[in-house]
Every structure is written in structure tokens, then in C-alpha cells.
Amino acid sequence: MAKRRDRAATGGRFWKLTGMTTSIATRVAGQQVRGWFQSAEDRQSSREELMRHIGREVAATLGQMKGAVMKVGQIASQMQDVLPREISEQLAVLQNASAPMPFHVIRRQLERELGGPVAEHFQDFQETPFAAASIGQVHRATTLDGEEVVVKVQYPAVKASIDSDMKHLKRILKLGSLLRVDERALDAVFAEIRQQLDEELDYHQEAANLNLFRDFHRDDPDVVIPRVFPSLSGATVLTLSLEEGTPLEQVDDAHGFDQALRNRLGERLFDLLARQIFQLHAVHCDPHPGNFAFRRDGGIVFYDFGAVKRLPEEDVTLMAALTGAALERDWDRLDRALVEIGARREDATVPDGFYEAWVPVLLQGIADTPFDFRTARLHQDVMKQARATAWEDMLKFQPSSRTLLVQRVVGGHYWTMKNLGVASALRPRLERILRERAA
Numbered sequence: 001m002a003k004r005r006d007r008a009a010t011g012g013r014f015w016k017l018t019g020m021t022t023s024i025a026t027r028v029a030g031q032q033v034r035g036w037f038q039s040a041e042d043r044q045s046s047r048e049e050l051m052r053h054i055g056r057e058v059a060a061t062l063g064q065m066k067g068a069v070m071k072v073g074q075i076a077s078q079m080q081d082v083l084p085r086e087i088s089e090q091l092a093v094l095q096n097a098s099a100p101m102p103f104h105v106i107r108r109q110l111e112r113e114l115g116g117p118v119a120e121h122f123q124d125f126q127e128t129p130f131a132a133a134s135i136g137q138v139h140r141a142t143t144l145d146g147e148e149v150v151v152k153v154q155y156p157a158v159k160a161s162i163d164s165d166m167k168h169l170k171r172i173l174k175l176g177s178l179l180r181v182d183e184r185a186l187d188a189v190f191a192e193i194r195q196q197l198d199e200e201l202d203y204h205q206e207a208a209n210l211n212l213f214r215d216f217h218r219d220d221p222d223v224v225i226p227r228v229f230p231s232l233s234g235a236t237v238l239t240l241s242l243e244e245g246t247p248l249e250q251v252d253d254a255h256g257f258d259q260a261l262r263n264r265l266g267e268r269l270f271d272l273l274a275r276q277i278f279q280l281h282a283v284h285c286d287p288h289p290g291n292f293a294f295r296r297d298g299g300i301v302f303y304d305f306g307a308v309k310r311l312p313e314e315d316v317t318l319m320a321a322l323t324g325a326a327l328e329r330d331w332d333r334l335d336r337a338l339v340e341i342g343a344r345r346e347d348a349t350v351p352d353g354f355y356e357a358w359v360p361v362l363l364q365g366i367a368d369t370p371f372d373f374r375t376a377r378l379h380q381d382v383m384k385q386a387r388a389t390a391w392e393d394m395l396k397f398q399p400s401s402r403t404l405l406v407q408r409v410v411g412g413h414y415w416t417m418k419n420l421g422v423a424s425a426l427r428p429r430l431e432r433i434l435r436e437r438a439a
Contacts, residue, residue, distance in 0.1 A: 101155060114237060124141060125151070131290065135306075137153060138150050162194070162201075209305040209308040210225060213284070217272075251419075262420045265422075268298065270413075270417070283409055284305060285307040286304055287408065287413050315341070318341045342398075345398060351390075365414065368425055370424050370425050371424065373421065374423070
């Protein structure tokens with residue numbers, strides 16, 4: 001019976017995605033025909049409207065669905081360097097919390113994974129989840145020994161839908177030459193996302209990630225990472241100790257977080273990210289604000305270790321070279337590292353002055369004097385610089401599968417620092433961590 005339900009759900013997803021693909025293909029074809037009879041200005045306007053429509057249609061369809069396709073859509077919403085701006089802006093709605101699944105579906109998944117009724121494993125289990133996402137939802141519970149825990153339950157049939165979901169989304173993104181990257185770069189990016197999804201859907205792997213990070217930060221009292229309950233966990237269920245803190249939107253003076261404390265939290269978050277990249281070689285890759293909480297003693301609570309990127313030594317070496325070259329304004333070394341890591345096309349030549357114009361914009365938050373993230377306009381400055389850059393020069397760069405997820409987390413934490421209102425000098429901290437790596 002359960003297998004029949006899973007097959008029916010997978011079939012329903014297929015027809016939804018097929019319908020969306022057909023609808024978008026029809027609109028793209030119609031826009032191309034209309035373009036034959038339009039001026040260049042009207043063609044550009046029509047294309048922008050088409051991009052917005054595609055973004056709305058993809059967001060609306062994916063927003064109704066759970067699983068891999070919504071997760072990939074969420075990642076795609078942050079890929080401004082791959083997608084037209086009009087599409088990525090529409091997909092941003094997928095970052096919001098999704099509607100939970102009915103508890104009878106969750107109960108069935110729990111009992112299938114743990115074996116036996118829920119009451120045999122938990123003294124109390126709250127049927128209403130306090131968090132719901134693309135591939136699972138989280139419930140509070142109490143173990144038979146009386147410990148307060150959270151239980152993460154994966155939605156059924158998610159794994160079965162991955163290949164079909166990604167094939168459809170990739171086809172949509174290719175329609176009408178919507179993408180800014182070549183076929184090989186797109187394939188590498190999707191392969192990276194596919195691998196990451198496989199790991200996120202394996203809660204045994206997430207448990208291993210939690211233990212890895214707990215061990216790395218074992219001597220750091222400011223880092224709080226939940227403890228795994230192995231006997232109440234499996235491939236699709238993960239039970240963790242309840243670790244509470246203040247959500248990002250409440251980290252302000254009114255809740256006991258003065259400027260000095262917010263600066264300390266921001267500096268700690270920055271140090272933790274840099275140490276994960278350059279020392280641990282593994283990065284907590286989901287920077288969604290809901291995956292962090294803050295404490296008035298300076299502690300930072302990390303949640304959701306499904307998205308962890310393990311970095312090969314070769315990639316870490318290149319990232320260190322990129323970072324060091326950018327800080328030292330060594331444009332030749334920076335360019336060579338970008339080519340080697342796959343972020344710049346080998347067959348292209350970067351014009352004089354390109355890096356001099358771009359690097360200070362991207363590194364403005366990494367300064368020797370306190371930088372006020374609350375008033376930062378980095379996102380606007382990047383758009384302004386992009387408009388001032390020749391399109392053919394922008395096309396000389398492309399997303400690298402080797403840095404995709406790291407870029408995602410760095411960009412996400414820019415917004416965390418901005419929302420915290422951090423004002424701090426971060427360059428000396430970064431240089432110290434780079435020196436420690438080189439030592």
C-alpha cells in the first residue's frame with residue numbers, strides 16, 4: 001500500500017512538471033516568433049517580461065511540491081550568476097517556510113523507520129511541527145527517559161523523485177537559451193547539486209556531519225551543536241537534543257543584545273565560517289537564518305547539518321590563493337586561480353582594470369577598520385558594477401561547481417551580518433586564519 005502511494009505521488013509530480021515545462025516551452029516559442037516583428041527595444045522588454053513569467057510559473061509550481069525539485073528551486077533562487085535576474089527574483093519566494101504535511105503521513109514515516117508505534121519510542125510527540133522545509137519537517141518530542149528533543153522527519157518518496165525532478169528543472173532552465181553559462185558548466189553545477197541532495201537525504205550522513213562538527217568545536221564553548229540520539233534515528237528520521245536560542249529577527253537591544261554583543265556574535269560567525277573552510281575543510285552550507293540561533297552569553301547554535309560540503313585539499317588551497325591574491329591586489333595570481341578553479345573561461349582574456357573595479361566592491365566588508373554591515377549596500381553595489389561592465393566581459397566568468405556551495409554560504413552570511421547590524425574590522429581576523437593555515 002505504501003509503495004503504491006509513493007508511486008502515485010511520483011507520477012503526480014511528473015505530470016505537474018511536464019505541464020509546467022510544456023507551458024514554458026510554448027511561451028518561449030511564441031516570444032521568439034514575436035521577436036521577428038519587434039524592434040530591439042521591444043524584444044528586450046518582451047524578454048524581460050517572459051523571464052518574470054517563467055520565474056512566477058516555476059515558483060508557483062515548485063511551491064506546491066515537496067522534495068528535491070523545491071530544494072533545487074531554492075538553490076536556483078540564489079544563482080544570480082546563472083539565471084536571469086527576473087527569474088531568480090521570482091524564485092526567491094521559495095526561501096520562505098513551506099506548508100507542513102499532515103501528521104498521518106509523518107506518523108507512517110516514523111513508524112516505518114523506527115519500527116512500531118510512536119508511543120513505543122517517545123513519551124510525548126507534538127503532532128504540529130514547529131518547522132517545515134522542502135524535504136522534511138521538525139517536531140518537538142520527549143524521549144522515554146524524559147529528555148527534550150527535536151525529531152526531523154523526511155517526507156516520503158523524495159529520493160524516488162530526484163532524477164525526474166532535476167531533469168525537468170534543468171530542461172526548463174535550458175529553454176530558449178535562458179542561461180548565462182555553457183553546457184559543461186551547467187552540467188557540473190547540477191552534478192554538484194545532485195551530490196549534495198543525496199547527502200541531505202541521508203540522515204545517517206547528517207548524523208555523521210553533526211558528530212564531525214561537534215568534535216571540531218569541542219573546545220569552543222561559544223559553538224552549540226545538537227547531540228544525536230542514534231537509537232531514535234535512521235535514514236529518514238533524525239532525533240537531536242533540543243538546543244534553544246534567540247532567532248535572528250529578535251537579536252536586538254530590546255531582547256538583551258547590545259551593539260558590543262552583536263559585534264561579538266558577528267565576529268564569531270565570521271571566524272567559524274573561515275575556520276570551517278580553511279581548517280576543517282567542511283562547511284555548513286545552508287545559511288538560512290532559521291538554521292542559527294543566538295544566546296546572550298555569546299553562543300551561536302547551529303541547526304540542520306544536512307547540507308555540508310566537504311572540500312578537497314586542492315580546492316581549499318585554491319580558495320586560500322584566491323582570497324590572499326584579492327586581499328593583496330595581486331591580479332595576475334587572482335586570475336590564474338580563477339581559471340584553475342573553473343570560475344573564468346580559459347579561452348577568454350580579462351580586460352585591464354576589470355579586477356581593480358570589481359574586487360574592492362566584493363571585499364568592502366573585509367576591512368582594517370570597522371565596517372557597518374547594517375548600512376551596507378553590497379548587493380546594490382554589485383548590481384551597479386554589473387550594469388557598468390560590458391556584457392561580453394561578464395560572460396568570461398561562470399559559476400564553478402567547486403565553489404558553488406561555498407559562495408552560497410558566504411552570500412547568505414552577508415545578510416546575517418547585515419541583520420545582526422555588525423560593525424567590526426574583519427580583515428585582520430581573516431588574515432590571521434590564512435596565516436595559521438600557511439604555518
